[in-house]
Amino acid sequence: xxxxxxxxxxxxxxxxxxxxxxxxxxxxxxxxxxxxxxxxxxxxxxxxxxxxxxxxxxxxxxxxxxxxxxxxxxxxxxxxxxxxxxxxxxxxxxxxxxxxxxxxxxxxxxxxxxxxxxxxxxxxxxxxxxxxxxxx
Numbered sequence: 001x002x003x004x005x006x007x008x009x010x011x012x013x014x015x016x017x018x019x020x021x022x023x024x025x026x027x028x029x030x031x032x033x034x035x036x037x038x039x040x041x042x043x044x045x046x047x048x049x050x051x052x053x054x055x056x057x058x059x060x061x062x063x064x065x066x067x068x069x070x071x072x073x074x075x076x077x078x079x080x081x082x083x084x085x086x087x088x089x090x091x092x093x094x095x096x097x098x099x100x101x102x103x104x105x106x107x108x109x110x111x112x113x114x115x116x117x118x119x120x121x122x123x124x125x126x127x128x129x130x131x132x133x134x135x136x
Contacts, residue, residue, distance in 0.1 A: 007116050008065045010109040011076045015058035017102045018083045022051045025093035043093065047086065054082040073116040080109040 026044045058079040064072030084106050091099060 003112070003116050003119065004065055004068060007073065007076055007109075007112050008062055010105070010112045011058050011061045011065065011072075011079060013105045014076070014079050014083050014109050015055050015062075017105045018051050018054040018058070018079075018086060020098060021083070021086050021090050021094060021102055022047055024095060024098050025090040043090070047090070050082065050086060054079055054086065057082060070117065070120055073113045073120065076109060076113040076116075080106050080113065083109075 022044065025047070057075055061072045061075030061079055064075055066072075083102065087094075087099065087102050087106065094102075
C-alpha cells in the first residue's frame with residue numbers, strides 16, 4: 001500500500017515540477033536573463049500546451065493510482081517523460097537549483113513507477129457469475 005501512496009505523491013510532484021519549470025523559465029530575473037531571455041512571453045505561449053498535457057496525464061495517473069490500477073504506473077512514467085522533455089527544452093532558462101530539483105523529482109518518479117510495475121499485484125476484474133443455462 002505504501003508503494004501506491006509513494007507513486008501518487010511522486011506524480012503530484014511531477015505535475016508541480018512541470019508548472020514550476022514554466023513559471024521559472026518565463027519569469028526572468030536579472031541574474032539569469034542573458035541572451036536567452038524572453039521578455040515577450042513566447043515561452044508561456046508555446047509551452048503552456050505541453051505543460052497542460054503533462055498535468056492532465058499526471059492527474060489521470062493520480063486517479064488510476066488512487067483506484068489501485070496498474071495503468072497509473074504507466075501514466076506516471078509518461079508524465080515523468082513529458083516533464084523530462086520540458087526540462088530539456090527549458091534548461092537554459094531555468095535556475096540551476098530548480099533544474100536539479102526537477103531532475104531529482106523525475107528520477108524518483110521513474111524509479112517508483114518501475115518498482116510499482118514490477119511489484120504491484122495484478123487484480124482480475126470482478127465478474128458476475130453467470131446463471132446456469134436451462135436444459136434444452
